[in-house]
Amino acid sequence: MTKSKHMTKTRKDLASLSDVTRAELEAWFDLALKLKTELKAGKTHPLLAGKNLAMIFQKSSTRTRVSFEIAMRQLGGGGLYLSGNDMQLGRGETIADTAQVLSRYCDGIMARVFAHSDITTLAKYATVPVINGLSDYSHPCQAVADYLTVLEHKKRLKGLTLAYVGDGNNVAHSLLFGGAKLGVSVTIVCPQGYEPQKSVVDQCVEDGKATGSRILVTSDTAAVKGADVIYTDVWASMGQEGEHAERVRNFKDYQINAGLMAKTGKKDTLFMHCLPAHRGEEVTDEVVDSPNSVVFDEAENRLHAQKAILVSLMGR
Numbered sequence: 001m002t003k004s005k006h007m008t009k010t011r012k013d014l015a016s017l018s019d020v021t022r023a024e025l026e027a028w029f030d031l032a033l034k035l036k037t038e039l040k041a042g043k044t045h046p047l048l049a050g051k052n053l054a055m056i057f058q059k060s061s062t063r064t065r066v067s068f069e070i071a072m073r074q075l076g077g078g079g080l081y082l083s084g085n086d087m088q089l090g091r092g093e094t095i096a097d098t099a100q101v102l103s104r105y106c107d108g109i110m111a112r113v114f115a116h117s118d119i120t121t122l123a124k125y126a127t128v129p130v131i132n133g134l135s136d137y138s139h140p141c142q143a144v145a146d147y148l149t150v151l152e153h154k155k156r157l158k159g160l161t162l163a164y165v166g167d168g169n170n171v172a173h174s175l176l177f178g179g180a181k182l183g184v185s186v187t188i189v190c191p192q193g194y195e196p197q198k199s200v201v202d203q204c205v206e207d208g209k210a211t212g213s214r215i216l217v218t219s220d221t222a223a224v225k226g227a228d229v230i231y232t233d234v235w236a237s238m239g240q241e242g243e244h245a246e247r248v249r250n251f252k253d254y255q256i257n258a259g260l261m262a263k264t265g266k267k268d269t270l271f272m273h274c275l276p277a278h279r280g281e282e283v284t285d286e287v288v289d290s291p292n293s294v295v296f297d298e299a300e301n302r303l304h305a306q307k308a309i310l311v312s313l314m315g316r
């Protein structure tokens, strides 16, 4: 593949979608779809030949770990799994020193952390690109893969409505940022006290004015009416295990089941979930295994979307 506009370096790091432009998102979608189609036709893409990505995990992962490692391998490079606990980070070495050391060995750093400030500190001190593989604040790679999945299924993004029913968490934040940039209206339906951060909502309301995206936060599940996508995530995120029982009680009316899907009034509403799903809690088997569910397409698209992001950040 020759270098195209899709591979133009537009940023050093991907910490959050808050400062990503619509043009960057669309370039990632284009490149991801091209790489995906060509891969399925047997074409190889050694666009990051000889390059290595350090992958720091302070939390568990299936999709992020495997998709980033396979992405680097398919691009001709390598991914190095680093457990936060096994690193000197776990014994008090600073994030700043870690960033500078890894920058001497690797061509990029992907990190899954608790505090979002760990991502911004890594980005500040690393001389190589830093990619957020989930923080308590945001999960940008997930939202890029998710909107790519919506685009594939609905053939457009602008003018659609995504209703996120559940906790106003990291995934909700990234869907809000992405939707506002892309002209997708985002309705967050959550119990009182579990809303997304006000600063995120305020920015998205502003960003949405330019793209036609309407942002709504409500506790009323009737607000899913007309939604093109129903999205949910676990009720207790990683690090909130101690609140699990209380959250199950507080979220019980927000389960995605056949009754809630019917409230959209549409037959072709997509069901989405970043996974892992806690079946029987935030979603029933009936919905997650239904023909409307595209959860495994989302999981697959983590690979293709991240290849586009890796090439645009780490490519020559």
Ligand code: CP
Pocket (backbone or CB within 6 Å): 060, 061, 062, 063, 064, 065, 134, 142, 274, 275, 276
């Ligand atoms: N969706 C997602 O990030 O999954 P993992 O926690 O398995 O990486």
Ligand code: NVA
Pocket (backbone or CB within 6 Å): 134, 169, 170, 171, 233, 234, 236, 237, 238, 274, 275, 276
């Ligand atoms: N909100 C979830 C997403 C997991 C991919 C968590 O942070 O645990």
